[in-house]
Amino acid sequence: MAQGDRTEGNALLQALRSGDRMALGRAITLVESTRPADKAAATALVRDALKADTASVRIGVTGIPGVGKSTLIDALGMELIGRGHRVAVLAIDPSSTRTGGSILGDKTRMERLAGEDRAFIRPSPSGGTLGGVARRTREAMILCEAAGYDRILIETVGVGQSETAVDQLTDLNLLLAIGGTGDSLQGIKRGIMESADLIALTKTDGDNEPRNQRAAMDLKQAIALLPPRENGERPPVKLCSATTGKGIPQLADALETIAATNLANGYQARRRQAQTHWWLHAAIQEALAGEFNNDARIRMALPAMEEQVARGEISPFDAAEELLRVFRG
Ligand code: GDP
Numbered sequence: 474m475a476q477g478d479r480t481e482g483n484a485l486l487q488a489l490r491s492g493d494r495m496a497l498g499r500a501i502t503l504v505e506s507t508r509p510a511d512k513a514a515a516t517a518l519v520r521d522a523l524k525a526d527t528a529s530v531r532i533g534v535t536g537i538p539g540v541g542k543s544t545l546i547d548a549l550g551m552e553l554i555g556r557g558h559r560v561a562v563l564a565i566d567p568s569s570t571r572t573g574g575s576i577l578g579d580k581t582r583m584e585r586l587a588g589e590d591r592a593f594i595r596p597s598p599s600g601g602t603l604g605g606v607a608r609r610t611r612e613a614m615i616l617c618e619a620a621g622y623d624r625i626l627i628e629t630v631g632v633g634q635s636e637t638a639v640d641q642l643t644d645l646n647l648l649l650a651i652g653g654t655g656d657s658l659q660g661i662k663r664g665i666m667e668s669a670d671l672i673a674l675t676k677t678d679g680d681n682e683p684r685n686q687r688a689a690m691d692l693k694q695a696i697a698l699l700p701p702r703e704n705g706e707r708p709p710v711k712l713c714s715a716t717t718g719k720g721i722p723q724l725a726d727a728l729e730t731i732a733a734t735n736l737a738n739g740y741q742a743r744r745r746q747a748q749t750h751w752w753l754h755a756a757i758q759e760a761l762a763g764e765f766n767n768d769a770r771i772r773m774a775l776p777a778m779e780e781q782v783a784r785g786e787i788s789p790f791d792a793a794e795e796l797l798r799v800f801r802g
Pocket residue numbers: 536537538539540541542543544545582675676677678713714715716717
């Protein structure tokens with residue numbers, strides 16, 4: 474690594490540790506950069522940031538678009554700031570990997586938080602695979618923690634795969650939903666519910682109030698039939714309104730209780746350890762796949778092999794073996 478990279482990284486780390494938000498923004502831009510020239514400095518920066526001794530809680534906030542995630546994050550974030558915390562809001566938005574533009578983490582949707590010195594809001598990194606986006610979000614999270622943010626909220630659209638990625642980043646997950654008409658629940662899929670540590674029925678105001686109360690009862694019954702989460706707990710169900718603020722302190726209490734329990738019984742440490750194991754293997758697979766796909770011989774051989782597989786002349790498994798033989802030289 475060039476000496477210049479090292480010095481620049483050190484200066485940046487010191488600045489962000491001293492609370493310089495611009496430096497934090499610049500540091501995140503550096504780790505999000507796909508320029509090969511930035512890679513060494515970014516790696517050193519994250520490695521040094523990891524040494525920071527911080528006691529953070531990483532909270533995933535999931536739910537379908539329109540359910541009220543950003544409005545709730547604004548209200549919850551203000552509540553946490555009122556309790557003396559510093560709040561970072563990051564986002565994983567799989568659609569931004571396609572469009573190149575992010576819809577999540579938009580400052581204008583979190584107006585109160587955006588004006589707070591003790592809050593830092595960053596939209597989803599764009600471009601690349603979901604795994605790549607999640608990895609850059611993880612690095613951004615580590616930088617935020619080194620900068621003294623102790624409550625990290627990671628916003629994700631609840632559309633399937635992205636929960637798996639967010640599950641590898643967070644200590645606990647908050648699922649947002651609203652009661653629907655009849656007995657349907659909007660925004661809950663079984664798989665998603667299984668990764669939730671806490672469920673909040675939001676928009677519990679006006680006409681929604683009786684609907685959400687009914688939905689809360691139904692949900693509690695459904696949850697009683699599910700196996701407990703890995704930490705031995707079943708997710709509590711909370712009613713709240715981000716608009717009126719009703720139920721927000723209780724929601725924050727419930728989150729803090731889960732976080733404190735997970736810390737005390739060692740679950741948080743075990744979970745973070747399992748996550749580093751997962752990231753190790755994800756990084757290996759990504760690197761290997763990258764090398765394979767960029768190999769000149771593979772690029773030459775692959776199209777013909779794909780055609781042969783399509784025509785049924787060779788099985789996909791034999792074709793893969795053959796290509797690996799070429800790759801190994
Ligand atoms: P997201 O797409 O999940 O981030 O949802 P938003 O936070 O952007 O909210 C979607 C819409 O629901 C917006 O028009 C909000 O004003 C509205 N909304 C969000 N929270 C509440 C709430 O607690 N009560 C009511 N009545 N409306 C809300």
